[in-house]
Amino acid sequence: MTGPEPILSSSSPAFSPLADVRERMAQAARIAQRQIGEITLVAVSKTHEAPAIRPLIAQGQRVFGENRVQEAEAKWPALREECPDIALHLVGQLQSNKAEDAVRLFDVIHSLDRPSLLTALARAMDKTGRRVPLFVQVNIGAEEQKGGCAIADLPALLTQARQADLPVLGLMCVPPAGIEAAPFFALLDKLAADHGLEGRSMGMSEDFEVAIQLGATHIRVGSALFGARG
Ligand SMILES: *Cc1c(COP(=O)(O)O)cnc(C)c1O
Numbered sequence: 001m002t003g004p005e006p007i008l009s010s011s012s013p014a015f016s017p018l019a020d021v022r023e024r025m026a027q028a029a030r031i032a033q034r035q036i037g038e039i040t041l042v043a044v045s046k047t048h049e050a051p052a053i054r055p056l057i058a059q060g061q062r063v064f065g066e067n068r069v070q071e072a073e074a075k076w077p078a079l080r081e082e083c084p085d086i087a088l089h090l091v092g093q094l095q096s097n098k099a100e101d102a103v104r105l106f107d108v109i110h111s112l113d114r115p116s117l118l119t120a121l122a123r124a125m126d127k128t129g130r131r132v133p134l135f136v137q138v139n140i141g142a143e144e145q146k147g148g149c150a151i152a153d154l155p156a157l158l159t160q161a162r163q164a165d166l167p168v169l170g171l172m173c174v175p176p177a178g179i180e181a182a183p184f185f186a187l188l189d190k191l192a193a194d195h196g197l198e199g200r201s202m203g204m205s206e207d208f209e210v211a212i213q214l215g216a217t218h219i220r221v222g223s224a225l226f227g228a229r230g
Contacts, residue, residue, distance in 0.1 A: 028212040044222035047229045067092025093147045096120035110135040110172040113149045122164040133167045140184045141176035170199020181207045185214040
């Protein structure tokens with residue numbers, strides 16, 4: 001009689017979700033004839049506490065994403081004392097009255113999507129003396145209740161950002177759930193190119209490989225690294 005098959009799963013100590021995601025990123029970059037160094041993995045640690053985050057830091061991950069200012073303020077100052085070279089990205093919607101807190105805490109903000117927030121961020125950057133690079137979030141699927149600026153409003157928002165001398169890295173999107181994401185990634189890539197922008201923040205756990213093939217410079221990956229959120 002033979003024993004049971006050895007089980008290799010995500011609960012096995014030998015399995016590293018971070019190594020797995022990095023390998024899949026490298027594979028997607030190879031297929032797309034891109035350099036892996038062009039693509040930043042933003043590890044989205046929202047809802048996860050320090051004990052879940054530390055192993056990724058120990059494996060060399062330095063770029064993390066959060067979607068709420070207050071949650072990030074509670075978690076990251078202590079972790080940054082342990083590891084000073086962390087870069088923190090805000091990937092969630094931002095209220096204008098939190099703009100200054102966000103500018104103090106985050107190194108990149110992915111969710112600029114309206115003129116009033118632009119004004120608040122410009123004021124916060126003047127006040128703090130910190131210039132935080134921004135992505136303009138585009139409501140790429142024209143969804144009713146989704147954050148992001150309408151495609152039709154993008155030229156005016158980018159003009160306003162240039163006039164305010166804000167550092168805009170590129171465009172960001174969260175495509176509609178439940179349908180093929182690739183056409184929306186392709187559209188974001190085209191919009192970024194049309195406006196002469198380098199950055200494309202697109203692709204999450206379910207679809208980061210196709211996002212890389214369609215030009216993503218920043219992928220935002222949560223559950224594939226940390227497991228499902230509760
Ligand atoms: C939560 C979140 C992610 C990560 O999503 P996963 O599907 O867990 O990878 C990426 N982008 C934004 C804006 C998010 O809120």
